[in-house]
Amino acid sequence: MVENQRWLDILAHITLILGVVVVAFPVYIAFIASTHHPVEFMSGMMPLLPGDNMVNTYTEVLSGGVRAQMTVPLTLMLTNSLIMALSIAIGKIVISILSAFAIVYFRFPFRMTAFWMIFITLMLPVEVRIVPTFKVVADLGLLNSYAGLSIPLIASATATFLFRQVFLTIPDELMEAARIDGAGPMKFFRDILLPLSRTNIAALFVILFIYGWNQYLWPILVTTDADFYTIVAGIKRMADVVDSEPLWNFIMATAVLAMLPPVLVVIFMQRLFVKGLVETEK
């Protein structure tokens, strides 16, 4: 640093510690709430220290006990979320890397048209075309299915641009050498392009997994059958109990379980996560 001012360092530490506390506070409260008995919330004051009901709460929500007021056990919702997140992440990567390969390594009529069509998807988030998209999915008979949950979300302009960018930085000589050695386009793609874009694929996967896992609006539209509920969309349905005080410990346990997988991904793959975040924005 420019100069050695002790008080500035201390101020920086204080700011950061406060920041960390504020950021962690809601999650801490949620976790605490999930460790208490439901009756303890009746007193009107939320406890601030862990209770002794943690094992009970989590076993009950995971197995879907009657008292938890749930139609399906959380293990099923977690599985559904996992299937949806993986299909979206893998689907986006596969179709984007193929289209980027076509756009960069071939010249063909309507290449620009294809490029612009993919580009336009950037400007059409689900939120702006909710009703007609729902109608298309309903007409195709995809409501209440894993296909309906994932396929409409897997077109991706960002991922296509990212792979295009990556391919453009790969030296032409590699491709010339491959052609001289008699490799066809698909062999070149599999043996040279895929290995060279491995870290980009991994970084993108981290971002897309989080994106897929956290979907909310789309799942609440296309799933009415409890067997296809995802956990993020399911919490709201649990919290909306009519006529009675919500069972806070169960709802908060669900919230904790819903955020655990993507948060662990970010913490343990922080380098890939940051790389993916920066790359997908450009």
Place this chain on the structure above:
Amino acid sequence: MQTKRTIFRSRGLPYLLLAPQLAITIIFFLWPAGQAVWQSFLREDAFGLKTSFVGLANYTRLFHSPDYLNAMQVTLVFAVSTAALAMILSLLLAVAVDRLIRASRWYTTLLVWPYAVAPAVAGILWWFIFNPTIGIMPYVLASVGISWNHLLDKGDAMLLVIVAAAWKQVSYNFLFFVAGLQSIPASLREAAAIDGAGPVKRFFTITLPLLSPTTFFLLVVNVVYTLFDTFPVIDATTEGGPAQATNTLVYKVYMDGFVGLDLGSSAAQSVVLMAIVISLTVVQFRFVERRVTY
């Protein structure tokens, strides 16, 4: 458009490679978007038996509807406040982390994870904290004489959604601000220090101006985020209430389309939203510094 010097020659293969992406784009993006535009000119009668072409009537009705104008105002207040809150907090944290060398990695890890929390879950968490009957914040606020009830008070409801939406966005902004700060050459700050500028002055005359590309980029991203990605936050906390105080444009499209079943109006609202996204995308691509070095 840029391509390779040498290319593969094949007639059918490129189309085959593009087919899945284009099929999904056409079926789930372009076709529905076209439908929305077409439907915005139609009106269904009360029984859904007859649909007639009404020209721009849906749009005129929309822009004369006090509810819609209210939603626009709500969206504006919400987007600006969320972006401001999230950006100021994250800039503060980023500047602090930038000062420290050894501890910065730990703090970064502890600050970035909320990015992974779903907006719906973020909404649920804050909704619980601010719950008027058992939440911890109303209790604390009551002890200093402030009464809190976001179920009844419009301002409280707006504050709740702003806090929940901003909380989730801080980690994202933080990462980009840290990257932006690190790309500012240390020599500039050193030169200013030699000339006798103190830390506060250095921040406002050197760091902040040099950070403006990052700031502008984040401003656009944050506005896009609050406009389109905060539907779950609102649905999980206030559901647009009380008295439409948190009914944003996106939430209204959903409510009018799926709950109110007013398809013509919902389609017209979709088209207005499309226009907003398109202009924001143009801004993002034309004016945002795209070669910021991270």
